[in-house]
Structure formats: C-alpha cells, structure tokens
Amino acid sequence: MRTEVSFAPISGIATELLAVLAADTQTAKGPEAKPQPTLLTTDAAVSAAAAEVLGTGEYKAGANETVLIHAPAGLAARRLLLVGLGKLAKATEHGMREAAGTAVRFAKPRGIRELTLTLPENSSERLPHAVVARAAAEGAMVGDFDADTYRTERKDQSIQKLIFATADADRPAIEAAVREGVIVGESQNFARSLVNEPGNKLTPTILGQRAALMAQEVGLGWDVYSTEKLHELKMGAFWSVSQGSPEPPALIVLRFEPEGVHDGPVLGLVGKGITFDTGGISIKPADNMEKMKYDMAGGAAMMGAMRAIALLKPRVRVIAIVCAAENMPSGTAQKPGDVQTAMPLAPDKPGKTIEIINTDAEGRLVLADGITYARQLGATHLIDAATLTGAVSVALGRAIGGVFSNDDATYAKFAAALAVSGERFWRLPLGEEYAELIKSDIGDIKNTGGRYGGASIAAEFLHTFAEDTPWIHLDIAGVAWVEESRPYVAKGPSGIAVRSILEWVRSY
Numbered sequence: 477m478r479t480e481v482s483f484a485p486i487s488g489i490a491t492e493l494l495a496v497l498a499a500d501t502q503t504a505k506g507p508e509a510k511p512q513p514t515l516l517t518t519d520a521a522v523s524a525a526a527a528e529v530l531g532t533g534e535y536k537a538g539a540n541e542t543v544l545i546h547a548p549a550g551l552a553a554r555r556l557l558l559v560g561l562g563k564l565a566k567a568t569e570h571g572m573r574e575a576a577g578t579a580v581r582f583a584k585p586r587g588i589r590e591l592t593l594t595l596p597e598n599s600s601e602r603l604p605h606a607v608v609a610r611a612a613a614e615g616a617m618v619g620d621f622d623a624d625t626y627r628t629e630r631k632d633q634s635i636q637k638l639i640f641a642t643a644d645a646d647r648p649a650i651e652a653a654v655r656e657g658v659i660v661g662e663s664q665n666f667a668r669s670l671v672n673e674p675g676n677k678l679t680p681t682i683l684g685q686r687a688a689l690m691a692q693e694v695g696l697g698w699d700v701y702s703t704e705k706l707h708e709l710k711m712g713a714f715w716s717v718s719q720g721s722p723e724p725p726a727l728i729v730l731r732f733e734p735e736g737v738h739d740g741p742v743l744g745l746v747g748k749g750i751t752f753d754t755g756g757i758s759i760k761p762a763d764n765m766e767k768m769k770y771d772m773a774g775g776a777a778m779m780g781a782m783r784a785i786a787l788l789k790p791r792v793r794v795i796a797i798v799c800a801a802e803n804m805p806s807g808t809a810q811k812p813g814d815v816q817t818a819m820p821l822a823p824d825k826p827g828k829t830i831e832i833i834n835t836d837a838e839g840r841l842v843l844a845d846g847i848t849y850a851r852q853l854g855a856t857h858l859i860d861a862a863t864l865t866g867a868v869s870v871a872l873g874r875a876i877g878g879v880f881s882n883d884d885a886t887y888a889k890f891a892a893a894l895a896v897s898g899e900r901f902w903r904l905p906l907g908e909e910y911a912e913l914i915k916s917d918i919g920d921i922k923n924t925g926g927r928y929g930g931a932s933i934a935a936e937f938l939h940t941f942a943e944d945t946p947w948i949h950l951d952i953a954g955v956a957w958v959e960e961s962r963p964y965v966a967k968g969p970s971g972i973a974v975r976s977i978l979e980w981v982r983s984y
C-alpha cells in the first residue's frame with residue numbers, strides 16, 4: 477500500500493472512495509436524547525452530500541458504523557463513505573485506529589483499490605492532529621491485512637493507494653505522524669504474517685532466516701544459532717524441548733545499537749518461538765491442535781517490535797532473543813520425570829534443575845534459557861511475550877492479555893505504553909503462594925503446579941529466571957489469534973503486543 481498526505485480541500489479530491497468521519501455529538505441522556513450524527517469536517521460540499529442520509533436518522537455514527545453514498549453531488553469523489561466514531565465526547569485515538577481500519581476493510585472486498593481518508597478537523601489537547609494521524613495510519617495498515625496468502629483465489633486484494641486528507645497546516649508534523657503509523661502498522665502485519673504461517677512452512681530454521689532477512693533490510697545486528705550454540709551455552713531447558721524434533725532449534729538474536737549510546741539501560745526482549753506445539757509426549761488432544769502453529773506469536777511480536785525499533789530509532793540499546801523450536805513426541809523426546817539443567821547465569825554458577833512434569837509446559841522451558849541469556853548479554857530490563865497458558869484465557873477471555881511484573885516502576889512504564897498502543901492487558905499476580913506450587917522434591921523447580929492459577933504459576937516459573945532484573949511478562953495465549961472478523965480487523969493472527977512493546981521501549 478502506498479500512502480500520501482493531501483492538504484487539498486476534500487470536496488475537490490478525485491478518488492474512488494472518500495471516507496469522512498462522523499461522531500455522535502448528543503450530550504443529553506435519557507430516552508428523548510436521539511443520536512446526533514455530526515460530520516467531523518467543515519467542508520460544505522461534503523455536508524450537503526451527506527445531509528439527506530443524516531436527516532433520515534438511519535445512520536447514528538456509532539463506532540465503526542458505515543453508510544455509503546454513491547456519486548455524491550458536488551464532490552470529485554466517486555463514493556462518499558461515512559465512518560462512525562461513536563460518542564464524540566468519548567472519542568479516542570484508538571477509535572480513530574478502528575475507524576481507519578473500517579474504511580479500508582469496507583473498500584477491500586468491493587474491489588476498491590484506492591481511497592482517501594479524511595482526518596477529523598476538530599483537534600483538542602486530548603487528541604492532537606498528529607496523534608490522530610498516526611493512529612489512522614496504523615489502523616489503515618492493520619485493516620489492510622488478511623490472512624489469505626494460501627488461497628489460490630484471493631477474495632480481496634490489498635489497497636494500492638491510500639491518501640490521508642487533512643486540513644492541518646503543519647505539514648511536516650502530519651507527514652511524520654503518518655510515516656510513523658505506517659511503520660508501526662507494517663511491523664504489526666509483519667508479525668501477523670509470520671504467525672499465520674503453518675508449521676510445515678515455518679520451521680525454527682525458517683523463522684531464523686526470516687529474522688535475518690528482516691534484520692538486513694532494516695539494519696539490525698543479528699545472529700541465528702542452532703544446536704551447537706545451545707549446547708555451548710548449556711541451555712538444557714531450551715534443548716529439552718527441541719530434542720524430540722528432527723527440526724533443529726533456532727536461537728535468534730537481534731540487536732539495536734544506536735550510534736553514540738554507550739550507557740543507560742539495555743532492554744532485553746525475549747519471545748517464545750514454538751513453531752508447532754503438539755504437547756510432546758504429554759500430547760494434546762486433536763481438537764484445535766492445528767491452532768498450535770501460532771505458538772510462536774510471542775517471538776513474532778518481538779521480531780515485529782524490533783523492525784519498528786530499527787526504523788524509528790529510539791535512543792536506547794535493545795536486544796531481542798527468540799527461542800524457536802518444535803515441540804514433538806518421538807523416540808528422542810523428553811519424558812515426564814526427566815530432569816533438565818537450565819542455562820547458568822555465569823559459567824561458574826550452576827544452572828537450576830527442572831523436573832519435567834508435563835512436556836506440554838514447554839514455553840516456560842525455552843523462555844527460562846532465553847531470559848538467562850538476555851541477562852548474560854547485559855539486559856538491565858526484560859520483557860517477554862509468550863502464548864504461555866490456556867489458563868490466561870480462562871481468567872481474562874479472548875480480548876485482554878495478561879501482564880505480570882516483579883517491579884512496579886517498570887510496570888508503570890508498560891501501563892503508560894498501553895495508553896498509547898490501544899492494546900488491552902490486565903495485570904495478574906505473582907507471589908510466593910504460586911512459587912510454593914512449583915517446588916520440586918527431585919530438583920530445584922518443576923515445570924507445572926496444578927490447574928488453579930495456571931497463568932500465575934507459569935509466570936512465577938519465569939520469575940525464578942528473571943530473578944531481580946526488572947521484568948514484564950506478557951501471556952498472549954488468549955489474544956494472539958482473533959476468532960471472529962471485526963469491521964476493522966480480519967480474523968486470524970492479531971499481531972498483539974508489537975505496539976505495546978515498541979512504546980515501552982521508546983519510553984526509555
């Protein structure tokens with residue numbers, strides 16, 4: 477998709493589809509208070525073209541509600557699309573993200589390849605134009621994605637050209653905001669495209685190749701290691717997951733080292749990259765097992781975030797580790813009862829021993845070594861993302877992810893990042909009560925601790941390896957895959973966490 481910014485009056489823009497935002501300006505409450513759909517433009521010709529439909533009361537400007545007007549009189553556009561933002565008083569930049577996605581997803585299946593999206597004229601301190609422009613660009617990019625690469629007859633093709641029309645006089649600010657939004661949206665889509673790949677098309681080795689390719693494109697430092705390096709680093713936990721598959725593991729390292737930044741924090745991003753999770757010897761039931769191709773969504777999120785970081789260049793050093801493996805049952809697979817030794821933090825220290833209770837609790841195993849490696853490489857602050865537990869979706873459902881942290885100041889930064897990203901996460905507890913449940917009679921720790929509080933138990937397992945390093949853990953098992961299409965986003969891989977991780981990094 478090519479994007480442009482136009483500062484011309486919108487009624488004069490010759491375009492296949494002119495999308496204009498509308499909001500409900502009714503402030504009174506009660507049964508008498510009818511919705512008051514109001515266009516967020518002062519263009520008289522657009523107002524005239526929309527007057528008829530706005531007068532009928534059939535269109536209420538609800539969130540993502542659309543109405544199409546063909547051959548609008550007095551406009552150079554072929555079609556006029558009104559896109560609702562809902563109540564104006566409650567409008568947010570995230571609402572703008574969705575509205576932009578809605579406009580794009582309206583156009584796609586109708587064979588419309590080019591459209592113009594009008595940014596709202598009303599600006600406020602709460603919603604400055606540049607913030608809204610960035611959100612619109614993100615939403616449009618995210619809306620343009622469909623997980624249809626394996627359809628021989630693709631139903632809807634991508635938008636080729638998208639024009640953002642604005643009345644704002646500050647050209648450079650709006651252009652920079654749109655550019656930024658495009659980078660963020662594209663990076664999220666990059667993660668989604670990886671998550672969409674099935675296990676046979678995206679092995680750990682291929683994920684490593686994709687990481688290297690991306691790193692070269694955007695100028696990140698990178699290394700992709702495999703079996704030998706795992707043995708050299710004594711990554712016994714990571715290797716134990718990989719050992720059951722003929723596909724070798726990939727230990728992916730991406731580095732962002734901005735010029736002239738030699739001190740301050742080093743942020744460590746650690747992603748779970750299980751390219752397929754059968755459960756191993758503790759094999760999963762057949763129902764829905766195909767979904768376990770998305771068990772590398774945490775790793776993909778880190779790769780997407782690193783792509784955006786490389787292009788947006790914050791003044792902070794960042795290192796990402798993705799632990800990629802396939803969790804398979806076989807004659808060489810690990811067994812329940814096996815004891816594994818995790819990577820030691822320093823060569824002279826012993827690694828912690830882990831009693832394997834359930835080979836399906838493999839994510840925490842690969843992450844344990846990923847976290848230790850990030851700390852060994854000098855990470856001062858950690859964030860990990862993983863499709864770690866079914867339990868997190870029991871607790872929070874399919875729209876909100878779980879976040880855990882051992883440090884309130886670091887968590888506060890993440891909470892602030894959420895306000896910018898528009899993504900939804902809810903903090904869940906860590907605690908000695910959970911740590912108690914994973915004490916092992918045989919080794920230092922066991923990899924499962926019973927049914928109740930499963931997301932917190934898994935998080936507490938990781939905490940054992942993060943120790944005192946300020947750390948955020950994101951459990952995205954419930955939110956990495958969207959089951960139902962929405963007006964503004966396709967069903968399939970969500971690309972969740974890319975935006976929040978990016979904003980968290982930028983806050984340093």
Ligand code: BES
Pocket residue numbers: 753755771834836837838839863864865866867924925930953954
């Ligand atoms: N990859 C799964 C978690 C998962 C479940 C992701 C559903 C996405 C959707 C993880 O490796 C796993 O199997 N977790 C187990 C842990 C249990 C054995 C303690 C689970 O949640 O059942």
Ligand code: MN
Pocket residue numbers: 753755835836837838839
């Ligand atoms: Mn599993």
Ligand code: ZN
Pocket residue numbers: 750753771836838839863864
């Ligand atoms: Zn898994």
